[in-house]
Amino acid sequence: MSGDRVTKALLFISSLTILLLSAGIVVSLFGGAVPAFREFGLRFITSSSWNPTAGSEQYGAMSFIAGTVITSILALIICIPMAFSTSLFIAEYYRGTRTAGILRSLVDLLAGIPSIVYGFWGFYALRPLLVATGLTDQGFGVFTASLVLAIMIVPYATSLSAEIISMVPAELKEAAYSLGATRREVIFSVVIPSARSGIIASFILALGRALGETMAVTMLIGNANVIPKGLFAPGNTMASVIANQFGEASGLKMSALIAIGLLLFLITALVNYLGKLIIKRFA
Amino acid sequence: MNNNPQSDNVLEIRDLSIAYEPGKYAVNGVTASVKRNSITAIMGPSGCGKSTLLRAMNRMHELYPNIETKGDILLDGKSIFSMSVIELRRKVGMVFQRPNPFPNMTIYENVVAGFSLNDIRLKKSQRDEIVENALRNVTLWDEVKESLYRKGTFLSGGQQQRLCVARAIAFNPEVLLLDEPTSALDPIATSKIEDLLGELKKKYTLVLVTHNMSQAARISDDSMFMYLGELVESGRTGTLFTTPKDPRTEAYLTGKFG
Ligand SMILES: Nc1ncnc2c1ncn2[C@@H]1O[C@H](COP(=O)(O)OP(=O)(O)OP(=O)(O)O)[C@@H](O)[C@H]1O
Ligand SMILES: [Mg+2]
Numbered sequence: 001m002s003g004d005r006v007t008k009a010l011l012f013i014s015s016l017t018i019l020l021l022s023a024g025i026v027v028s029l030f031g032g033a034v035p036a037f038r039e040f041g042l043r044f045i046t047s048s049s050w051n052p053t054a055g056s057e058q059y060g061a062m063s064f065i066a067g068t069v070i071t072s073i074l075a076l077i078i079c080i081p082m083a084f085s086t087s088l089f090i091a092e093y094y095r096g097t098r099t100a101g102i103l104r105s106l107v108d109l110l111a112g113i114p115s116i117v118y119g120f121w122g123f124y125a126l127r128p129l130l131v132a133t134g135l136t137d138q139g140f141g142v143f144t145a146s147l148v149l150a151i152m153i154v155p156y157a158t159s160l161s162a163e164i165i166s167m168v169p170a171e172l173k174e175a176a177y178s179l180g181a182t183r184r185e186v187i188f189s190v191v192i193p194s195a196r197s198g199i200i201a202s203f204i205l206a207l208g209r210a211l212g213e214t215m216a217v218t219m220l221i222g223n224a225n226v227i228p229k230g231l232f233a234p235g236n237t238m239a240s241v242i243a244n245q246f247g248e249a250s251g252l253k254m255s256a257l258i259a260i261g262l263l264l265f266l267i268t269a270l271v272n273y274l275g276k277l278i279i280k281r282f283a
Numbered sequence: 284m285n286n287n288p289q290s291d292n293v294l295e296i297r298d299l300s301i302a303y304e305p306g307k308y309a310v311n312g313v314t315a316s317v318k319r320n321s322i323t324a325i326m327g328p329s330g331c332g333k334s335t336l337l338r339a340m341n342r343m344h345e346l347y348p349n350i351e352t353k354g355d356i357l358l359d360g361k362s363i364f365s366m367s368v369i370e371l372r373r374k375v376g377m378v379f380q381r382p383n384p385f386p387n388m389t390i391y392e393n394v395v396a397g398f399s400l401n402d403i404r405l406k407k408s409q410r411d412e413i414v415e416n417a418l419r420n421v422t423l424w425d426e427v428k429e430s431l432y433r434k435g436t437f438l439s440g441g442q443q444q445r446l447c448v449a450r451a452i453a454f455n456p457e458v459l460l461l462d463e464p465t466s467a468l469d470p471i472a473t474s475k476i477e478d479l480l481g482e483l484k485k486k487y488t489l490v491l492v493t494h495n496m497s498q499a500a501r502i503s504d505d506s507m508f509m510y511l512g513e514l515v516e517s518g519r520t521g522t523l524f525t526t527p528k529d530p531r532t533e534a535y536l537t538g539k540f541g
Contacts, residue, residue: 096348
């Protein structure tokens with residue numbers, strides 16, 4: 001065999017491995033989830049009861065779906081103004097300057113901090129602050145988790161949006177300047193409209209991150225298996241319940257956890273797919 | 284728009300020097316003038332400072348943060364550096380090398396972009412009139428009147444460039460700066476733009492950077508030849524092409540560099 005054909009074969013084998021691996025994950029998730037769905041049917045998704053007592057076992061994913069969706073969306077809402085203004089600052093207002101360079105490196109640094117460290121910070125630094133405001137007794141709950149989650153996805157959304165904003169062609173901005181537009185007018189009438197779908201996609205991808213984020217949320221959300229009753233009430237997310245209960249689970253409970261994993265996988269895949277689709281249309 | 288009809292020169296460039304980095308002059312001590320209702324061509328080899336000089340005429344060069352400018356440019360006798368940039372750029376419009384209509388705007392919106400960008404509110408009837416006039420002036424009206432509400436980026440390159448000219452003249456400027464406006468176009472589109480420029484000089488004063496010597500010879504009234512940031516020679520195009528005074532001009536015209 002010639003070197004070229006060897007390379008081709010090697011590349012083919014590794015691509016095939018990845019394909020088989022992802023197929024394997026999906027198949028085993030489906031396989032593991034079957035008992036739970038067979039037992040509870042669609043009620044597994046709509047029910048919010050979670051009772052592991054032997055004999056009267058009841059498992060429903062709704063509390064966790066609600067927890068995941070609420071914390072992620074809240075995190076996204078907190079993230080948008082921060083990430084949007086930071087990316088404009090880096091990629092437009094202070095483009096090419098030292099300040100922007102330093103800020104960009106800091107953003108990348110933040111993106112690299114492990115989840116568990118954010119969790120610790122949230123637990124020991126942020127939580128006492130929230131308790132001091134008097135809004136919450138223990139500081140655990142949806143809001144605390146969302147706040148830390150927001151801080152975790154800000155760097156990700158910022159660097160993606162900054163990338164998109166800096167891709168807006170200089171010639172379009174120059175055209176606007178040559179028509180007497182001011183900086184603000186150029187940014188709001190040319191830069192943002194041209195980058196709009198890309199910026200939206202960055203936030204959708206950031207949302208995808210928030211949905212699956214586990215450790216920091218687990219440490220802060222309070223781990224109560226109920227639909228959260230308010231902003232400062234405890235709850236649980238899909239990823240957290242799996243992380244918390246996986247160790248001692250077996251039988252039907254294990255299947256229920258796997259089914260939650262499958263649902264989380266489907267939701268995240270859908271959100272990421274949407275984000276990628278929009279980016280593709282933009283590029 | 285002849286505010287100052289007794290003066291023949293719209294623009295007077297006085298000992299202008301521009302450096303992107305301290306001490307490195309891209310334009311070096313240029314003194315020249317641009318006559319009203321004429322086409323002035325700026326020629327010279329790549330990197331000699333043509334675009335920098337042209338962009339200084341509506342202060343687009345100031346978009347680069349570390350730029351250093353010495354000397355002065357007068358528009359109708361008044362220093363452009365003492366005017367507001369916005370006012371200046373409405374009087375001195377610009378057309379770029381690559382057609383750059385705003386992709387998020389329709390043809391109609393592109394023509395009136397100068398107004399909408401500056402938050403100048405016009406009645407629908409006024410806008411309609413501006414759009415039709417500007418598009419007629421660039422001989423694009425008949426081609427696009429059925430598709431005014433389509434995106435400008437659907438047009439051919441030559442049509443897009445004429446749309447960009449329409450956008451620049453919608454404000455009825457005094458001067459139109461064009462930086463190699465045909466270098467991205469095919470010969471047919473190029474000749475249409477050249478015809479158009481010949482028409483436009485009746486109303487406006489045009490300054491044209493071009494690499495294409497036969498284009499300069501065909502359509503310009505006056506020419507400037509630049510080399511390494513300096514203005515080597517300027518004068519009537521016919522004279523400059525037939526009897527260049529400087530050996531560098533002659534070398535350029537006979538294709539020895541550039
Ligand atoms: N943004 C910039 N930063 C630093 N130097 C620049 C910048 N733009 C141009 N220059 C330099 O200034 C000089 C003149 O450039 P300019 O673009 O005015 O030349 P030009 O005659 O228009 O060239 P061309 O025919 O290739 O368009 C060149 O040496 C160029 O490298
Ligand atoms: Mg140039």
